[in-house]
Each structure stands twice: as structure tokens, then as C-alpha cells.
Amino acid sequence: MMPELLHDLVADYTLRTVALGSAALGLVAGALGAFAVLRQQSLLGDAVSHAALPGIVLAFMITGTKAPLVLVLGAAIAGWVASLLIMLVVRTTRLKTDTALGLMLSVFFGLGMLLMSVIQRSAGAGQAGLETFLFGQAAALVGDDLVTMAVLGGVVLVVLAGLWKEFKLLSFDAAFAGALGLPVRVLDVALTTLLVIAIVIGLQTVGVVLMSALIVAPAAAARQWTDKLGRLVLLAGGFGALSGLVGAVISSSVPRLPTGPTIILVITAITVLSLLAAPRRGVLAAWWRRWQQRRELQTDRVLADLYRLAAQHDEPARAAHQVDVLQTMSPRAGVRRSLAQLAGRGLAVEQDDGQWRLTRQGVGAGREVVDRGGPDGRDPAGRDRGDSDGGDSDGDHRPDPGGAR
Amino acid sequence: MTDPTTTCAVEVTDLTVAYRERPVLWDVDLSVPRGKLLAIMGPNGAGKTTLIKAILGLVPTAAGRVLVHGEPYTANRHLVGYVPQRGSVDWDFPTTVLDVVMMGRYGTLGWLRRPGRRERDQAHVALEKVGMDVFADRQISELSGGQQQRVFLARALVQEAQVYFMDEPFQGVDARTERAIIELLKELRAQDRTVVVVHHDLQTVTEYFDWVTLLNVRRIASGPVEETFTEENLRLAYGGRVEFLQRQAPADPPPTPEDRDHGLGGYGKIRP
Helix, strand or coil, X not given: CHHHHHHHXXXXXXXXXXXXXXXXXXXXXXXXXXXXXXXXXXXXXXXXXXXXXXXXXXXXXXXXXXXXXXXXXXXXXXXXXXXXXXXXXXXXXXXXXXXXXXXXXXXXXXXHHHHHHHHHHHCHHHHCCCCHHHHCCHHHCCHHHHHHHHHHHHHHHHHHHHCHXXXXXXXXXXXXXXXXXXXXXXXXXXXXXXXXXXXXXXXXXXXCCCHHHHHHHHHHHHHCCCCCHHHHHXXXXXXXXXXXXXXXXXXXXXCCCCHHHHHHXXXXXXXXXXXXXXXXXXXXXXXXXXXXXXXXXXXXXXXXXXXXXXXXXXXXXXXXXXXXXXXXXXXXXXXXXXXXXXXXXXXEEECCCCCEEXXXXXXXXXXXXXXXXHHHHHHHHHHHHHHHXXXXXXXXXXXXXXXXX | CCCCCCCCCEEEEEEEEEECCEEEEEEEEEEECCCCEEEEECCCCCCHHHHHHHHCCCCCCCEEEEEECCEEHHHCHHHEEEECCHHHCCCCCCCEHHHHHHHHHHHHHCCCCCCCHHHHHHHHHHHHHCCCHHHCCCEHHHCCHHHHHHHHHHHHHCCCCCEEEEECCCCCCCHHHHHHHHHHHHHHHHCCCEEEEXXXXXXXXXXXXXXXXXXXXXXXXXXXXXXXXXXXXXXXXXXXXXXXXXXXXXXXXXXXXXXHCCCCHHHHHCCC
């Protein structure tokens, strides 16, 4: 199956075009999306892509053509106007950003749907195909579209690289950028414009409804794997491109599987995987750390128990104790595993009679844990004073001398 | 250039900032002589942060003029360094300590130029000064509050400015960091630089600063600490609460979220 797909990818013109186009839009959307997510403007992508719809329809109504460049231009203008209006609303009214975003999204999208139904009624067959912009139709991509996407995407990436440090500072600390004399407002508009372009080149393939996922998801996934802005942007672009490519190939090999939604499912899978499995920020890593901590705590507790028992003898390293005793001291299980771990670290040894004692090293380590007061300072110490000093310590004592002999 | 011995480090005239018709700063005049440590003090919502931001051109002003070393601020911007409030940025941003400090050079670096070895060296020197060089490659998300503040100071140091504006640099830092910061400020003063600090703690004013400006929307008083930091002026700035404030050990309650919001929203709470 794999070699066949690879062969198709090279030989099949349609598949090649769709796969390349999807990869390109994934790359650009991912890279720009990283900045949108860092600036806490994840929803801006959603608003802009929905707002592009009336631009597409109006561009068609005015020019009467469905040439990709014309429609993309219409989409870009509408998306850009919407994003500027959002900035304006936030700056001049008391409305918060999320409200302004929601407002523009619904107003523009509603207008787009309205215009669409108007031309559907009046224009006859000429308008057919515009509704593919809702969910995208990658299969319709042709060479011309690819050139448009490559040129626009290339321009976006070049500008992003050229203004890298300015965009970085703007995203991290806009007030400081202003104090340095950087034209913050111009940079803000510039970065937003790049985002708008990144979005509109994806609309034909993925559609206005799903495009925002390609903005947000690659960045969210990439953030899990790196703590450096440069790598974050590269990785987000890479994830976007990969999902475009894989999505296109999968949808071509399964009959009637639409490309846009498949791409989104692929990037979603990458994101879920990253959220779960990333080494430092991942959910699994967090679980693993917590589990390990608990185990270490348990081992320290057993070590402390052994030390406390041993400390009651003249020669601590000679005193041995039964596992049962240790189990009563820390009843929560795992005593044997902790003992095995201590043995592995050379801190405790099991005698031939099955009793355990600390090594010289173990005595030192036990004293350290007890002095630190760490995990056992609270729990076993309390028990020492309460139970052990009274009934328990007698119980502890009795088997010891026997064991030592 | 004007005669350096006579011109002030900062000269503010008639500065007025309004936020939806409410004045946040009203007709503020301020002159700061060179080589002084100046504290800007006043109750929450008095406009301390706004004053700094207005001087730096970060908030729109309704009226006023700002001179830095005798020239309009925009002409002498390169002489000015800035330490914003620590809480004003997202410390989970994916970048390192060294990278943040190098941002202090972005203003003079010019378009299309990336920071290089020279900028890295400058950043290391500044980090050394604030005792943070061992953290140079650390993620900023892993820093404590005091360390964050030191990083911001280092970023301002690489600006190599003559006049520094610092917004609550002592906010939420431990005693050791506070001492380290004040030593640094005194070192800057020894080099004849000027430092303007938004300050909260009434107890430490006489110990730390030469000059003080008391602010409550209007300028209440401004001058050398020994003449200006009087009970009467404090009462004028803080209202009747001043005795209470002086008795309480950290003098001011922690700023409310509104206060952080450009120091604008808290205006309603002022009881003159």
C-alpha cells in the first residue's frame, strides 16, 4: 500500500496537486497560527475565516468570475476588514476581545450566507461551486491555485522571517516594544494581515468553517514539544504541512472521503497525541512524574521506618526486621517493592532468614531522610509518638532481638 | 545639545490623560534632576503607572509635553530605559532568559538585523550584574517572581539608557532581591543616571530615594525627600488614611486588578 501511494503521489496529477496545495496551506497556517495562539488570539483565525465568506461572494457578484485569485482577494479584503474592525471595537468601546470576535464572526458569516442565497436565487447556474467554500473542496485544486497559494504563502513566510524579532517582541511585551520606539500598531496590523493571508489561501481547500482548526491545532500541538519560539513556529508549520499531505493522501485512497475534514482529523490526531505524550508538558508525563514521586515517597518512608527501628539498637546496621513489621508501619502497600528498590540502591539487604536490615550507607541515608523531616516528618513521626511509643513499639521491639540473633 | 548641567533629566509640563472623560492625570508638572533616584508614590488609582506610560508615549495623552535631557521625548527616546510591571507579560512565552534580555537591544538594532554575538555579550554582562547569568539559558516559565524582576532589570540595563522608568520593581520580590535591586539603582545613580520608580512602600522611601513625587491624579508635591515626604503632603495624597498607612508595616495594600489595568480603573476608589 505504501509504495503504491508514493507512486500515486508522484505520478497522479490530481493527487499531487491536492497534496502539495494542502501541505503548503498547512505550513503557512501552522506557522502564522503559532503567533496567533501565543498572542492569545486563537479565535481571531475563526473570526477571520468566517468573515471571508461575504468577500468571496461579493467578489464573484462584482466580477462574475470564479478565478481563484479574484475570490481569494475578495476573501482577504473581507477578512482583513473584519480583523481591523475587531481591533477598532476593542480599542474604542468597552467590549472585550472575545465579544468583538464573536460579533464580527456572526455578522460577517451571516452576511455571507445571505448573499449566497441571494445569488443562488438570481444568478442561475453561474454561481455553482461557491458553496464549496463552506467546507472546502480540495479535489478541485488545479495548477493555477497551487501557484497562487505558493506565491502568497511564500510572501507571508518571507515577511514573517524578515520581521521576526519585531513580531517576537510584539507578541511577548508590546508595551516594551512601544517604549523602544517600534511602531507597535503598524506591526500589529502587519502580523494580523499575514494571518489573514494564511487563512484565505486555505479556504478553497478546507473551507471557512474548518480553517480555524488549521490555525490553532498545529500551534497547540507544537507548544507541547518545545520551549523555543523558532522551533515552535517551524514545528507548527511542519505539523500543518504533514496533516495537509497525509490528509490529502488518505482522502484520495478512501472513496468519497472529503479532503478538508480529513486534514482536520489528522491535525486533531497529532494534537491529541501531543497533549498526551509530549515529554514535559504531556498529560502522560505528568501522571508518570506523580506516580514516581509517590513511589519515591513510599520508599523514603520505608527507609525512615527501618532507620527508626534500627536507631533503637546499639549497632544500627546489625538490627534486622520483618517485612510484616514494616507493613504495619506503613500500611499502604508497596513495602516489598520499596525494599527491593532500597536493596537495588545498596541501602538495605535481605538476610537469609527473610528479615531486612539497613547497610551502613542505608543508615546514613535513613538519618538524612528523618532529619529532613520530609515525607515522613508528618506521617510516621505522628504515628511514632502516638501508636508506636505506646503499643506498637513494644510490638516492634519483641521480634527484633530474636531476629538479630 | 543643551548644557547638560542645567537641563533636567525629565521635564513634564501640563500632562493630562483622560479615560472616558474621567481625568486619570490632571495637569501634571514634573521635573526630575539628573542623577537622582525618584519615587512616584500615591494611593491605588492615583495614576502612577499611567504617568510613566504617558511619559513613554504608551497611552494617548489629552495634553502635555515631555522633555528628556532637554529634547522632546521622541527625539531622545534612545536615552530612556523601561521596566514594565512584571505581571504585564505572559511568562509562559516560549523563550529563554538570555533572549528576553537581548530584547533590550532591539530598538537600536534596526530592521532586518538579528541580535548577534555583541548583543549576547551585552546580555550576559547585564545578567551578571543582576546575579542571573547562571540562568541565561533557562526557560522564563521556570523563574520565580524575584528572578523575573531581575531579568526585566537586565533587559533595561542593556538599553544603556540615561533615564530609567521602573514600574513597581519591588512588587512581590523577597528581601534579598529588593536589596540587590536597590544596590543596582544606587550604582546607576553613581554613574549620573536618573531612575524614576513607581514605589509603594512608605517605610523605605527615605532610605532608598533622593526625590519623591506624591501623586493623586494631580501632582500633590515633588522635591527632595526630606522636604517633600512630610505628613501633611502624605495626608494630601492619601487622604485621611495616611496614619493608618504609616502604622501598617507594608504600607500599601496590594494593588487590585483594576489598578493593574493601566492604573485607570481604580480611579473611582479615590477618596480625596
